[in-house]
Amino acid sequence: MIALGILLVLVLLLVVFGLLFRLQILTSIFSGSFTRDIGMSNRVNAILMLVFLIVGGAAFAWSFVDSYDKMNPPIASVHGYEMERLFWTTMIVIGIVFVLTQILLFWYSYKYQHQEGRRAFFFPHNNKIEIIWTVIPAIVMAALVFAGWKEWTKITGPAPKDAVVVEVMGKQFNWLVRYPGRDMKLGVVNYRLIDATNEFGFDLTDKNALDDFTAGEVHVPKGHPVLLKIRSRDVLHAVYMPHFRVQMYAVPGMPTKFWFTPTKTTDEMRAQLGKPDFNYELACNQICGRGHFAMKLNIVVDEPDDYVAWFAQQKSFSEQNPDVLAGFKQKTNKLVENEAAAPAAAAVVTPAANASL
Amino acid sequence: MAATNLPTNAQAQGGIGVTVPHTEHDEHHHDEHHEQHWLFKYVFSQDHKVIAKQFLITGIFWAILGGTLSSLFRLQLGWPESTFEWLSPFLGRWIEAGKLNPEFYLALVTMHGTIMVFFVLTAGLSGTFSNFLIPLQVGARDMASGFMNMLSYWFFFLSSIIMFTSLFLETGPASAGWTIYPPLSALPQAIPGSGMGMTMWLVSMALFIVSQLLGGVNYITTVINLRTRGMSMGKLPLTIWAFFLTAILGLLSFPVLFSAALLLIFDRSFGTSFFLSDIYIAGQALNHQGGSPILFQHLFWFLGHPEVYIVIMPAMGMVSEILATNARKPIFGYRAMIGSLLGISLLSFVVWAHHMFVTGMNPFLGSVFMFLTLIIAVPSAVKTFNWLATLWRGNIRFTTAMLFSIGFVSLFISGGLTGIILGNAALDIQMHNTYFVVAHFHLVMGSSAFFGLFAGVYHWFPKMFGRMMDEKLGYIHFWLTFLGVYLVFLPMHYVGIAGFPRRYYAWTGFDAFSQFADMNKFISIAAILAFFGQFIFIFNFFYSIFRGRRATENPWNSTTLEWTTPIVPGHGNWPGAIPAVYRWPYDYSKPGAAEDFIPQNVPYSQTQSSNLPYERDTAE
Numbered sequence: 020m021i022a023l024g025i026l027l028v029l030v031l032l033l034v035v036f037g038l039l040f041r042l043q044i045l046t047s048i049f050s051g052s053f054t055r056d057i058g059m060s061n062r063v064n065a066i067l068m069l070v071f072l073i074v075g076g077a078a079f080a081w082s083f084v085d086s087y088d089k090m091n092p093p094i095a096s097v098h099g100y101e102m103e104r105l106f107w108t109t110m111i112v113i114g115i116v117f118v119l120t121q122i123l124l125f126w127y128s129y130k131y132q133h134q135e136g137r138r139a140f141f142f143p144h145n146n147k148i149e150i151i152w153t154v155i156p157a158i159v160m161a162a163l164v165f166a167g168w169k170e171w172t173k174i175t176g177p178a179p180k181d182a183v184v185v186e187v188m189g190k191q192f193n194w195l196v197r198y199p200g201r202d203m204k205l206g207v208v209n210y211r212l213i214d215a216t217n218e219f220g221f222d223l224t225d226k227n228a229l230d231d232f233t234a235g236e237v238h239v240p241k242g243h244p245v246l247l248k249i250r251s252r253d254v255l256h257a258v259y260m261p262h263f264r265v266q267m268y269a270v271p272g273m274p275t276k277f278w279f280t281p282t283k284t285t286d287e288m289r290a291q292l293g294k295p296d297f298n299y300e301l302a303c304n305q306i307c308g309r310g311h312f313a314m315k316l317n318i319v320v321d322e323p324d325d326y327v328a329w330f331a332q333q334k335s336f337s338e339q340n341p342d343v344l345a346g347f348k349q350k351t352n353k354l355v356e357n358e359a360a361a362p363a364a365a366a367v368v369t370p371a372a373n374a375s376l
Numbered sequence: 377m378a379a380t381n382l383p384t385n386a387q388a389q390g391g392i393g394v395t396v397p398h399t400e401h402d403e404h405h406h407d408e409h410h411e412q413h414w415l416f417k418y419v420f421s422q423d424h425k426v427i428a429k430q431f432l433i434t435g436i437f438w439a440i441l442g443g444t445l446s447s448l449f450r451l452q453l454g455w456p457e458s459t460f461e462w463l464s465p466f467l468g469r470w471i472e473a474g475k476l477n478p479e480f481y482l483a484l485v486t487m488h489g490t491i492m493v494f495f496v497l498t499a500g501l502s503g504t505f506s507n508f509l510i511p512l513q514v515g516a517r518d519m520a521s522g523f524m525n526m527l528s529y530w531f532f533f534l535s536s537i538i539m540f541t542s543l544f545l546e547t548g549p550a551s552a553g554w555t556i557y558p559p560l561s562a563l564p565q566a567i568p569g570s571g572m573g574m575t576m577w578l579v580s581m582a583l584f585i586v587s588q589l590l591g592g593v594n595y596i597t598t599v600i601n602l603r604t605r606g607m608s609m610g611k612l613p614l615t616i617w618a619f620f621l622t623a624i625l626g627l628l629s630f631p632v633l634f635s636a637a638l639l640l641i642f643d644r645s646f647g648t649s650f651f652l653s654d655i656y657i658a659g660q661a662l663n664h665q666g667g668s669p670i671l672f673q674h675l676f677w678f679l680g681h682p683e684v685y686i687v688i689m690p691a692m693g694m695v696s697e698i699l700a701t702n703a704r705k706p707i708f709g710y711r712a713m714i715g716s717l718l719g720i721s722l723l724s725f726v727v728w729a730h731h732m733f734v735t736g737m738n739p740f741l742g743s744v745f746m747f748l749t750l751i752i753a754v755p756s757a758v759k760t761f762n763w764l765a766t767l768w769r770g771n772i773r774f775t776t777a778m779l780f781s782i783g784f785v786s787l788f789i790s791g792g793l794t795g796i797i798l799g800n801a802a803l804d805i806q807m808h809n810t811y812f813v814v815a816h817f818h819l820v821m822g823s824s825a826f827f828g829l830f831a832g833v834y835h836w837f838p839k840m841f842g843r844m845m846d847e848k849l850g851y852i853h854f855w856l857t858f859l860g861v862y863l864v865f866l867p868m869h870y871v872g873i874a875g876f877p878r879r880y881y882a883w884t885g886f887d888a889f890s891q892f893a894d895m896n897k898f899i900s901i902a903a904i905l906a907f908f909g910q911f912i913f914i915f916n917f918f919y920s921i922f923r924g925r926r927a928t929e930n931p932w933n934s935t936t937l938e939w940t941t942p943i944v945p946g947h948g949n950w951p952g953a954i955p956a957v958y959r960w961p962y963d964y965s966k967p968g969a970a971e972d973f974i975p976q977n978v979p980y981s982q983t984q985s986s987n988l989p990y991e992r993d994t995a996e
Contacts, residue, residue: 022462043848057773064774064851068782071858079866089891090873106803113793120760120789127767128782131703132774138972139705139965140769148765149712149758156757160750163796167750168743170802175739191566191657213656220656249736253657254560255669257734257809261875261888264806268735270669271559272653275736300888304809304877306553307560308567309478312880 057133065132072125076118092261095288095299095320097280098174099264105170109163178278182246183326185237187301188219189249189256189269192310194301195219196237200230200335210252210271216343220252223337223347232333236317237301239281240326246278259304260318262288268305281320288320412947420530422522423947427529428508429840432833434536435500436914441540442491443907449484452476454900456882470548478881482551483569485879487543489554490577494584495539497687497825499532502626505690505832506595506619508840512938513613515604515955517948520597524590531587535580542576550577553879555680558651558672562643565658574644578637585630585637592630595623604937606957611976613936613961614707617714618693621721622686629682629725636675643667670735677728684821685724688788689717691828692759695781697961698835699763701934702778703770704972706962709762716755716762723752733801734808742801749799756792760785771965771972775932776850777835783858784827790862791819794869809879812872815865823861830857830913837917838931842944843924849916853909860906867895935975936961958993 094100131139186197186205195218199205206221206228213220221228239245249258251269258277259266267277289297303314321329337344421427448467451460459474460467470480507525511518519525542549551569552561556577564571599612599620612620642648643664651672652664700707707713729737729745763785772778794816797803807813830853837845876889883889930939938945940955955977963974968986980993 040846040849044846060847060851061772061774064779065772067855075859075862079862082867083870086867086870086892086895090870092875092888102802102806105800106797106806109797109800109803113796117789117793120764121786123764124767124782124785124789127764127770128772128774131767131770132772134771137771139703139771141706141965141967142708142765142769143706143962144709144711149709149762152761153712153754153758156754157751160753160796163800164747164750167746167800167802171739171743171746171800174802174805175742210654210656211661213661253655254563254566255557259809259875259877261806266734266805266808270736271655272665273668273670273736294887296887298887300886302877302886302888305557306482306879308482311482312478312877312882313885315885 061133065129068125068128072122072129076121093288093292094262094264095281095283096263096265097282098170099262099279099282101170102174102264105166108166112159112163178246178276179244182244182278183239184246184248185239186248186250187237187258187269187316189251189253189258189303189307189314190218191253191308192303192314194303194314194316196234196316198232198234198330198333199227200232202227202230205248206231208250213252216340219336221336221343223344224351229337229344230335231337232335232339234333236319238319238321238326238329240323241281241284241287241320243323244278244280246276249275249277254307255305256303256307256314257305259302260299261302262299263318266304284320284322285318420526422518422526424507424511424519424522424525425840425945425949427525428504430529431499431503431507431532432840434533435496435504435829436917438491438495438500438536439910440914442488442496443910445484445488445491447904447907448476449481449488450900450903452481452881454897456884476881479551479567479569480548481881482553482567482879483548483573486551486553486556486569487539487549490539490550492822493554493683493687494581495536497821497829498588498626498683499584501825501829501832502619502622502686502690503529503532503591504829505615505694505836506591506623508836509615509938510595510598510619511602512839512941512945512949513616513936514599514602514607515937515957516598516602517950517954519594520602521594525594528587528590528594531583531590535583535587538576538580538583542573542580545572545576547571547573549573555673555676556640557676558640558643558669559655559657562640562652563655563657563662565660575641578641578644581637582634585634588626588630592623592627595619596627599623604954604957607976610711611957611960613693614696614710614713614717615690615693615936617717618689618696621717622689625682625686625689625721625724629679629686632675633679636672636679639675640672670732670737673732673735674729677731678725680731681728682724684817685720687821687825688828689720691784691825691831692717694828694832694835695784696763696766697936698777698781698831699766699785700962700964701835701932702773702775702781703767704773704964705766705770706960706964707762708765708768709758710960710962712758713762716758719755720752723748723755727752727799730799730801730804733804739801746799746801750796753792753796753799756788760789760792775834776845776847776854777831779851779854779858780827780831780834783854784824784831786858787819787824787827787861790866791816791821791824795820806875807872809877810872811868811876811878814878815868815872818868819861819865823865827857830854833917835932836938837920837924838927838943839938839941839945841921841924842927843920844927844931845920845924846916849912853912853916856909856912857906860902860909863902864899864906867899871895871899930975933971933973935963935973937976940975940977959991 094103184199184205188195197205197219204227207225208220209222210220212222219233221231223229247258249267249269251271253271256269257266258269263279263281265277265279267275269275285299289295299318299320301316301318303311418426460471460476461474464471470477547568549569550556550573551567560566561570561574599616639650643650643652649664649667651669652667655662655664696707696713727745727749729741730749733742794812798807798813798816834845834850871892874892876883927943929943937955937957941949942951957976958979959974959976961976965972966974966986969983974983980987980991
């Protein structure tokens with residue numbers, strides 16, 4: 020009933036608008052302005068151009084200043100500060116161009132509005148001016164490219180050898196986290212070994228995998244380089260950590276990586292922001308399906324000592340899942356038995372198989 | 377058409393200008409025209425003007441639909457906590473317990489992107505104006521092949537039907553984003569839209585590409601071969617240069633999208649592994665191995681990036697033309713304008729991987745693409761400065777088309793400048809896939825291209841339908857839209873700088889994205905109001921077709937050839953011989969001339985008082 024009422028009101032409104040429109044046309048025919056080439060409206064539009072520039076410009080400036088604090092996520096990584104500087108430097112450069120060109124555009128539109136009896140200035144080209152405004156942008160661009168390139172190569176360069184290694188794996192619709200354990204080596208994973216318990220696809224026949232452990236959140240030490248290894252096991256995802264200025268796709272079949280150095284512990288950031296329940300977050304930033312918007316992982320930046328303590332407490336995956344480990348042992352035993360049962364082949368294969376264990 | 381076309385062109389070599397010798401051939405031509413069955417005159421027409429209108433009206437239909445979809449997801453983004461029970465009469469089971477289904481949300485953004493980029497701004501914009509203006513402005517009776525041109529529209533129509541039908545599938549239309557990155561787009565287990573919806577998307581796009589190629593070959597051939605006498609490449613209006621280069625871009629890049637689509641079809645249906653590897657999904661390890669999802673992105677963006685120039689260059693061309701006409705001044709730096717179009721066209725092929733800085737691509741490749749990407753800002757800057765210089769000391773008439781052209785320049789500046797940030801690989805690490813990107817491309821290619829489209833429609837409407845659109849409604853439409861666009865997309869940059877990811881159904885789960893709830897509401901309100909403002913245009917458009925003020929032959933006192941045709945040109949465009957061209961298209965306010973414009977078909981011998989030292993008739 021209400022919907023019908025709204026519909027009726029809308030229809031009536033449209034009819035009213037239609038009638039007003041007809042009326043306006045008829046009056047303009049009688050007043051003669053209907054066929055006039057350039058009337059008052061030209062002046063009105065010219066003034067509106069100026070109004071738009073002034074009011075719009077002021078509103079933009081106000082809203083920008085008003086939102087400035089909200090739009091700057093706090094920074095918590097070394098390269099984040101440099102990136103921030105580059106970002107706002109570039110913003111100032113383009114801001115200057117923006118302001119100048121918009122002012123000229125609207126000012127010219129107002130100033131050079133049609134005037135009876137005036138003729139436009141026949142000015143088809145001027146090589147000198149054109150060369151100047153080709154060369155200047157080229158120089159500015161070259162400078163920006165250079166600054167960006169320096170930053171980019173630094174950020175994407177090889178991680179320091181002593182970096183803490185953490186691996187995250189994206190899946191629909193959450194993140195899995197893996198640490199290399201005490202041997203500091205990540206073991207082999209294989210997507211064909213994935214099941215409900217072995218979500219990462221640990222290959223426990225690889226001895227590097229035996230002490231690897233998984234975690235519900237990422238812990239990293241403050242002030243120490245962290246090498247984030249990134250995988251996906253189904254569709255594309257992207258690791259996005261806005262506070263650390265980190266982003267990298269998670270690609271099935273192609274492990275990727277990104278390294279950074281956190282500069283503030285979670286506690287320090289909580290104190291700085293005055294938000295006791297603040298957490299660093301990792302968001303998925305590549306469309307991946309129904310739960311894309313909810314793929315969140317918490318990152319905890321610890322003081323180095325706390326990190327070491329946390330690390331020491333973790334139990335490896337194989338320790339926590341003895342039956343999975345037993346399954347792998349059984350499989351390899353069976354493999355060895357089979358080979359033993361086939362004496363002709365065994366002579367050649369067994370030593371090699373044993374060696375690989 | 378080609379057969380009748382060539383002789384008439386050749387015949388134009390003889391009698392030229394104002395006198396109209398009606399030869400036998402012309403009579404024959406017109407008889408043919410009158411005998412046409414309505415079905416071939418209005419539906420399966422080979423007349424480029426009718427085909428242009430078909431593209432335009434189909435484009436308008438798609439634009440309404442694309443806009444409606446965006447209003448729906450803006451509702452969700454503005455009011456993530458609300459229930460939308462009241463939408464269930466329209467959306468049916470996509471409203472689950474009062475909430476918009478998150479998968480349907482993704483379908484909405486996917487289809488909005490697909491529709492707007494391809495169906496509205498490629499087919500609707502370039503299809504309409506390349507078709508309408510190329511023969512009229514180069515002085516040809518029709519396209520090189522009217523039949524292929526007709527096929528181009530009907531392939532587009534078929535493609536439209538398939539895409540439209542896919543909206544009503546039970547599993548929903550394609551939902552993997554308009555960039556359809558596999559594996560998400562390849563696996564129905566990953567998202568239901570990747571089932572039948574994606575199949576139909578791919579089939580529809582394959583047909584769409586066929587349509588683009590048929591059209592493109594025709595545009596290029598017509599511009600190269602069917603220019604009237606005297607119309608050298610250096611005398612072409614900038615519109616034609618823009619359409620010409622756009623067609624070349626399309627011809628060289630759309631086949632690459634076709635190959636990507638084809639390989640994706642193989643992966644989806646025939647078990648190949650071009651883009652798939654090491655996937656465990658829905659409790660199952662798939663057999664695909666060795667493929668690369670990144671390869672797809674390279675192929676996609678090899679089209680995808682030129683595509684944004686395919687969208688914007690026709691708008692640039694039309695805006696150049698309209699600014700010059702209504703400022704009553706020659707376009708500043710005609711040759712620089714052509715040069716910058718050429719520069720943009722060339723560079724557009726070597727910047728595609730700037731969409732992929734953080735995909736895991738080799739960082740060195742990132743450096744190269746950053747360098748090439750930022751270079752493209754130079755020709756774009758030259759164009760902007762030249763537009764500004766065109767306005768300087770002009771005598772500006774604010775027709776609706778002129779307003780939209782000025783709006784175009786403003787939006788192009790605002791959106792283009794942020795490209796300098798996104799093209800910088802280091803900064804893209806933070807900005808990639810955030811609302812900063814969304815704001816950037818909606819301004820620079822979405823809104824500006826729409827403004828170019830509106831400018832074109834308002835400007836050439838009199839030649840299309842023989843009537844004028846209502847100026848007052850046009851003014852209201854312009855100011856509402858202009859204001860609306862800025863209110864939507866400027867604040868969106870703030871949301872983007874804060875790092876809000878795109879294609880999120882809601883940000884409420886994240887502490888990092890908890891601010892700006894009010895801003896998102898504001899953006900939604902502005903977007904929906906701006907969308908409703910477009911109905912003023914739709915009303916004006918259809919009303920004016922039937923009841924608009926009658927147009928004169930050359931209502932804007934313009935110099936180009938289309939305004940030398942009758943008010944409503946028939947099939948063949950000029951009743952008599954095709955006029956020859958003697959001068960460039962921008963002789964506005966020439967000192968010494970009687971009027972403030974000299975059409976291209978007026979010989980220098982008739983304008984002795986205004987001729988510059990080097991200007992003599994060379995087309996005799």
